[in-house]
Amino acid sequence: MDSTNWTQLSGHKGAFVFHSSKILLKKCEPDDNEARIYKSLMGDATMNRFLPKLHKIYNVKKSCFIAIDNLLYGFDNPSIMDIKMGSRTFLEDEVSNDELRADLYEKMIKLDPSVLTDEEKQVKSINKLKYMQLREQLSSSSTLGFRIEAFKTRNLNKSKADLSLVKSKKHVRKVLKKFLPTDRDKLDKILNRLNLIHSSFKCSSFFGSHEVVGSSLLIIYDSCKVNIWMIDFAKTVPLPEGIVINHVSPWVQGNHEDGYLFGLENLINIIKEIKDTVFSV
Numbered sequence: 001m002d003s004t005n006w007t008q009l010s011g012h013k014g015a016f017v018f019h020s021s022k023i024l025l026k027k028c029e030p031d032d033n034e035a036r037i038y039k040s041l042m043g044d045a046t047m048n049r050f051l052p053k054l055h056k057i058y059n060v061k062k063s064c065f066i067a068i069d070n071l072l073y074g075f076d077n078p079s080i081m082d083i084k085m086g087s088r089t090f091l092e093d094e095v096s097n098d099e100l101r102a103d104l105y106e107k108m109i110k111l112d113p114s115v116l117t118d119e120e121k122q123v124k125s126i127n128k129l130k131y132m133q134l135r136e137q138l139s140s141s142s143t144l145g146f147r148i149e150a151f152k153t154r155n156l157n158k159s160k161a162d163l164s165l166v167k168s169k170k171h172v173r174k175v176l177k178k179f180l181p182t183d184r185d186k187l188d189k190i191l192n193r194l195n196l197i198h199s200s201f202k203c204s205s206f207f208g209s210h211e212v213v214g215s216s217l218l219i220i221y222d223s224c225k226v227n228i229w230m231i232d233f234a235k236t237v238p239l240p241e242g243i244v245i246n247h248v249s250p251w252v253q254g255n256h257e258d259g260y261l262f263g264l265e266n267l268i269n270i271i272k273e274i275k276d277t278v279f280s281v
């Protein structure tokens with residue numbers, strides 16, 4: 001594999017540099033938090049099998065890069081789906097950021113102008129918290145605890161712009177069905193791996209002490225293989241002292257709940273339903 005047949009489905013443009021066919025360099029933004037999280041998780045024997053391997057951390061001038069496994073290596077023209085986990089996609093710190101942004105207003109106008117207030121329309125800008133909360137409410141993040149960010153198969157290529165309004169369970173099921181493999185063995189492998197991530201996450205001391213925001217599950221399969229990885233930890237942060245979360249309960253300001261396991265349980269159930277309908281006869 002070379003950089004011409006590598007695919008970045010979503011996330012910040014330019015965040016990746018092709019290092020070799022097996023290794024990618026990812027720029028950690030806005031600070032080196034993601035590098036620290038990868039480093040801790042690599043030492044966690046229950047969780048490290050679900051992440052791309054971290055090879056090295058580079059600090060270049062004021063930027064930090066991580067050299068991680070290219071998850072697409074070894075797949076032949078794979079189908080890929082990025083699922084953003086959790087019912088909350090912003091950090092509690094971001095709640096107090098009231099900077100008004102015209103770029104986010106422009107993105108929201110394209111998505112659904114009816115959700116903007118007259119005042120916001122007048123100033124043609126909104127703050128990031130409002131934008132992120134609207135994205136959660138317009139998609140399935142708020143109700144199901146995950147949203148499909150993007151996917152590609154041999155015949156279909158759906159970007160964030162196509163999927164931002166996929167909200168109801170029925171709609172999510174329909175989109176997942178378009179993406180998922182149709183053979184029983186691969187569907188079973190997907191369900192087994194998701195269940196394993198769920199049980200390991202639930203028992204992990206790392207995830208018992210961190211909130212996980214804006215992280216994704218990446219499902220990849222081709223005609224021979226299927227696998228799922230946890231990626232994107234820029235907004236995975238230690239919980240403040242004295243705070244305990246279950247990753248299932250709804251968020252209210254100050255409780256730090258992220259809804260990761262709530263989303264994972266819903267995802268597993270929907271894929272089970274799809275499998276049951278496909279193989280009901």
Ligand code: I3P
Binds near residue numbers: 135
């Ligand atoms: C972006 C998405 C990114 C977020 C970015 C948003 O919205 O939520 O995760 O970056 O914020 O604009 P969308 O998916 O609708 O394009 P962070 O995760 O780094 O906050 P940004 O515009 O401040 O980069």
